Amino acid sequence: MSIDRRSFIAGTAAVAAQFGFASRVYAEDKIVRFTIAQDFTRIYTFVTSEYNQGQRDYFALVNERGGVGGYKIVADVTDHANDLPRAIEAYERGKREGAVLIDPLSTPVARALVPRALEDKINMITAYSGRSDAADGTAFPYVLPLSINYWTQAGLIIENFKKTEKGSLKGKKIVFVHIDTPFGKEPLSILQVLAQKEGFELLTFPYTPPGNDQSAIWPQVRRARPDFVIFWGAGVGQTVALTEAIRNGLPMDRVSSSVWLSESDMDVVGRDAAKGVMKVEPCVGGREPKVIKDILAEVVAKGKGAGPEAKVGTAYYNYGVQMGALMVEGVRLAAAKAPNGPVTGPWLNDGLRSITNFTAEGLLPPTTVTREDHQGGGMGRIARWDGAKFVPVTDWFAANQDVVWSEIKKNSETFKTTGK
Amino acid sequence: MFYRRAGLRHTRYQDERQLFPLAFDRGLVLTVLAFLIAAPLLLDRLWLTGYLLPWLIWTSAALGLNLLMGWAGQIHLGYGAVMGIGAYAGVHLVRFGVPLEIAMIAGGIMSAGIGTVFGAAALRMKGIYLAMATLAMQFIVDFVISHNAAISGGTLATLQVPAVRFLGVPLTSDWATYYFALFVCFVITLFMLNVKRTSFGRALAALREKDYAAQILGVSTFRYKLMAFWVSSFIGGVVGTVLAVAYLRAVSPDQFHLELSIQILAMIIVGGLGSVLGPFFGTALILFAPIVLNNLLGSVAATFGLDLPIDMRAHLPLLAYGLLVIGFLLYEPLGLAKLYANFRNYMLVWPFRHAQR
Secondary structure (H helix, E strand, C coil): CCCHHHHHHCCCCCHHHHHHHHCCCCCCCCEEEEEEEEECCCCCHHHHHHHHHHHHHHHHHHHHHCCCCEEEEEEEEECCCCCCHHHHHHHHHHCCCCEEEEECCHHHHHHHHHHHHHCCCCCCEEECCCHHHECCCCCCEEEEEECHHHHHHHHHHHHHHHHHHCCCCCCCCCEEEECCHHHCCCHHHHHHHHHHHCCEEEEEEEEECCCCCCCCCCCHHCCCCCCCCECCCHHHHHHHHHHHHCCCCHHHHHEEEECCCCCHHHHCCCCCCCCCCEECCCCCCCCCCCHHHHHHHHHHHCCCCCCCCCHCHHHHHHHHHHHHHHHHHHHHHHHHCEEEEEECHHHHHHHCCCCCCCCCCCCCECCCCCCCCCCCCCEEEEEEECCEEEEEECCEEEECCCHHHHHHHHHHHHHHHHHC | CCCCCCCCCCCCCCHCCCCCCHHHHHHHHHHHHHHHHHHHHCCHHHHHHHHHHHHHHHHHHHHHHHHHHHHCCCCCCCHHHHHHCCCCHHHHHHHHHCCHHHHHHHHHHHHHHHHHHHHHHHHHHHHHHHHHHHHHHHHHHHHHHCCCCHHHHCCCCCCEECCCCCCCCCCCHHHHHHHHHHHHHHHHHHHHHHCCCHHHHHHHHHHHHHHHHHCEEECHHHHHHHHHHHHHHHHHHHHHHHHHHHHEEEEHHHHHHHHHHHHHHHHHHHHHHCCCHHHHHHHHHHHHHHHHHHHHHHHHHHHHCCCCCHHHHHHHHHHHHHHHHHHHHCCCCHHHHHHHHHHHHHHHHHHHHCCCC
């Protein structure tokens, strides 16, 4: 083809038009800016949508009520598609626009941003993602999981099994079915230590990612005649694992997974068939908690909800509200300490790291974040699917934190000595 | 009017053979180079580390793959794995205290070695079958890396890159990493520009057009196919180390999966196979079109008060991006480099309409 004068001018105009729109100005002065760059399109997809919806509805609730400590929350939402160049661009852009916090909700992105966040003193929230050893606040001052990591979750599951067996797992057989990636293998180190300590036999069955065919694994699991089964994956792997477990006739009330199990997964598996399966709950699910009711009344009812109303109160939505509430509590505490700012990373960091016994009016277990402990205390509970919703079977509890923390320390020490 | 070709008389072979025979082209290249060198002074950090740095690194990688696919005509779907080998080898060596300069080269040699072993499949296979063999390489390398705690780095499977120096300069500031990447990209670009003029480059071209015809003419297909894989994998390995040290700063297995291979493949196809300029354009489009479209939609939505649901807001730019890529390839299958060449041809004789060939 050839270029004639007209297409040349049209093309130039099109390119020029792109840059005309690029600048945005906000007139408000007292704001705290968050960069909410997450993966809506590649891997986490619907998980992110629900999580993000909860987060933004909570920010909307706070802003509707006039902000927190005199500050309004501005959340810039973009899609990073789990792609590092896009995530790093979003991070740099956020930093330039004055963001003091980033929530990437992605393990690969969090890993790449760790050195940058530590250097630039930008608070990075790594809820249910990123490095598990970031719980050690002395090694990672600006990386804040603010939620129970995978090691703690495995510890909680084992403790619950122990309760079911009336206090001893000696001689029992526990099967761990996991996706064959670093994420899937992460709990192994804790499970091995606990197997020694509690005297149970641990059998592991990895399946190849992404896990949409696990039919070869589960008959072997059945043949092993396990007392308990833990399955560990994300996205499609979870529903396939559960379907196969049901097909192989494993007793559902002895099958458990991590925090990554939601109502949407149950719709795929079949709500009745999955009855009895357990998961770890880091916060209350459903629409009962006061915060969720407030959101429904003050945000969603006014047509200001960030997404479909049906999703309000689902598991991942509530995780989003949980993390939003923790971030806002951090802002409140920071503003209480230094009301006039200036709003910087260290300013917010001070607030986030002094959260004490915070429950967001009954949504979370009492969470205390300190300069040493970024996990927030390690409390969670086990919930069981009853065919319509997840019903808690335990109260909030923390378990095996000694084992978890020795693993955290081991890894964070390595980071301290070699990472910098 | 701009190029001023009239009256140019080359009286020596060197003049005829130089990289940019026209003064205007030389000036253009020098201007771009000067801009890139001055960029840290002119642009702020967002543009430097958010755009220019990844652009330079991904372009370097795309140039390496282009040598194999564009010059030698051998398809490769495992280039991400090649870069991964280089990155892991380089980072491990750096962690052992080996200077970066040596670690980079060693990473390149490691990639070249393993890449050539898999590339040997090309001696027996062509086209889609070679694609499958290189795809197998991608999966085997992924598997080996993520299943060896010694390689991937323990339970968390993350290797932090320690503070390193390149030629005595500590690579800690944005400036230093940027100039480091620029230097590597410059060397690779210079090499690629010159490959065309060597017997090696001409042998690769012969191989691409018809391998047995090349053999009949006395070009050893055995030797040159392996050499093509060796050189291309070497570049991939070096760039892998650069990527890890200057950009990622922590390596984990998921960074070098099939997505990276396909991304780089897309860059050279959209940019233009067998062109040096192509990867620069292709990388810019593939890396930044999603970002620009996303930001554009974001600001349009903010300006006009559009209340788009987040799923729509995230997927619309992808849709536009897909259309853009398809559109460019339909409009000009030879890639963005050809679009530039067309533009240049038009400007060569501007304001007149037709060039006399």
